[in-house]
Amino acid sequence: MTTHARTQAPADASRHSARRSEPPVVTTRGLTKRYGDRLAVDAVDLTVRRGEVYGFLGPNGAGKTTTLRMLLGLVRPTAGTARVLDRLPGEAGAVARVGALVEGPGFYPYLSGRDNLRVLARYQALPASAVDAALERVDLAGRGRDAFRSYSLGMKQRLGVAAAMLGDPELLILDEPTNGLDPGGMAEMRALIVDLARQGQTVLLSSHLLGEVQEISDRVGVISGGRLLAESTVAELRGGRGLFVHAEPGVQALDVATRLAGDGAVHAVDGGLRLDVDPARAPDVAHALVTAGVDVHEIRPLERSLEDVFFELTTSPATPASTQED
Structure with missing residues (x-):
């Protein structure tokens, strides 16, 4: 898969700050979908800004795919509103x-990958060169002549992403784009998504792979039981950082740590202590412990992963039970 940038933390604060004043690419207010007496999406308010990678997270049955389908105009909401590129979903x-890959790619099995894309390109009045460029970007140029039915799950997923990219849409909505890919293919897909955002496209990414989302997303929304529980940058959602200290004797280490960090800022975890202090204070903490005659076995920065936050949010007793409709 050819890309211009390797995967790295979402970047360019200047790029995002410059675009923050622009109108959002996606907004929803009170977006709701019922299927009979089952509430699939419950009054969701989300905002996707121009040029960002927005990670949409939730357990199976949380309402992710139903929300995406409403944004694409494929499902009519029961209540609430949505705007996509300042238009109603589904408007011409x-x-x-908008380019989209939702609930897996659908293609003619007897046609080649290239011919499937040519059919789509013809509908969009795009030249054949657009098809070749899309195949190249998802590393399928060498298999473009093969029938779609011969593709592996990962190759089918890549072709679906290539189809979504045709015509360089302003917004890409990708539902589990790394499904079926091996670790190398997943890394290349992450790099491609980052590259698309760097070039000015906006990506709304639904995924259950939390490490993947943490690595490439600028902001995330967490949905469970049809309700949006949180929407923030990854850093803000992960919250404050701290230090992990393993030192002996433990009672003496606890006393020193409490004097340094203050009451309520020291917690016993995993056979050691968590100090709710800036990790930059590690040298001071180590010096104080050693000076007090405490043996320091380990001291390292400690911060919550996106996975930690996700499970805290989605397993809270206040979280509604997941629906069966995703």
Whole structure:
């Protein structure tokens, strides 16, 4: 898969700050979907900004795919509103500027990968060169002549992403784009998504792979039981950082740590202590412990992963039970 940038933390604060004043690419207010007496999506308010990678997280049955389908105009909401590129979902002016891969790719099995894309390109009045460029970007140029039915799950997923990219849409909505890919393919897909955002496209990414989302997303929304529980940058959602200290004797180490960090800022965890202090204070903490005659076995920065936050949010007793409709 050819990309211009390797995967790295979401970047360019200047790029995002410059675009923050622009109108959002996606907004929903009170977006709700019922299927009979089952509430699939419950009054969701989300905002996707231009040029960012937005990670949409939730357990199976949380309402992710139903939300995405409403944004694409494939499902009519029961209540609430949505705007996509300042238009109603499904309007011609929005559809032409959005590329999507939702609930797996659907292609003609007897046609080659290239011919499947040519059919789509013809509908969009795009030249054949657009098809070749899309195949190249997802590393399928060498298999473009093969029938779609011969593709592995990962190759089918790549072709689906290539189809979504045709015409360089302003917004890409990708539902589990790394499904079926091996570790190398997953890394290349992450790099491609980062590259697309760097070039100015906006990516709304639904995934259950939390490490993947943490690595490439600028902001995330967490949904469970149809309700949006949190929406923030990854850093803000992960919260404050701290230090992990393993030192002996433990009672003396606890006393020193409490004097340094203050009451309520020291917690016993995993056979050691967690100090709710800036990790930059590690040298001071180590010096104080050693000076007090405490043996320091380990001291390292400690911060919550996105996975930690996700499970805290989605397993809270206040979280509604997941619906069966995703």
